[in-house]
Amino acid sequence: MRTADLTDGLIAGAVGTAALNIVTYLDMTARARPASQTPEQSAGKLAGAFHLSLGPPQQADNRRSGLGALLGYGLGAAATVGFALLARGRRQPLLRAATLLGGGLMTLSDGSLTLLGVTDPRTWRRVDWLADIVPHLTFGLTAAATWNRLRPSTGSRA
DSSP states (O other): OOHHHHHHHHHHHHHHHHHHHHHHHHHHHHHTOOOOSHHHHHHHHHHHHTTOOOOSHHHHHHHHHHHHHHHHHHHHHHHHHHHHHHHTTOOOOHHHHHHHHHHHHHHHHHHHHHHTTSOOGGGOOHHHHHHHHHHHHHHHHHHHHHHHHHSOOTTSOO
């Protein structure tokens, strides 16, 4: 993999993650729902699994909050770097790329939450699935469009 492909994958992941967060915050605003606690819970479970102290209670809460957000960005980066490996530096059809990226990120995030025992998707209601699918599809579309925009057009010199 070329360094430019890795860099472009990371850029696409950052743009996609920002779009995912915007859609999530719009949903929170529209439905007046609280923020999900799953990122913080995941960070706490991972810290516990690695026997890491996050400090006294107030500091630990703040660190879990920060680490939870960073985990989201890390998963977004992992999904797009994986996609960049598959795409081999080339543009991809937008809908296929969006489905791979959005579905890949959703699998990574929901799978890790399930493995950590933070949630069980089998118990989710329709509204829970929609609240999960829409931001991940937004991630996929935005990251795919960014990836394609950063790729040289066909016939141009690299």
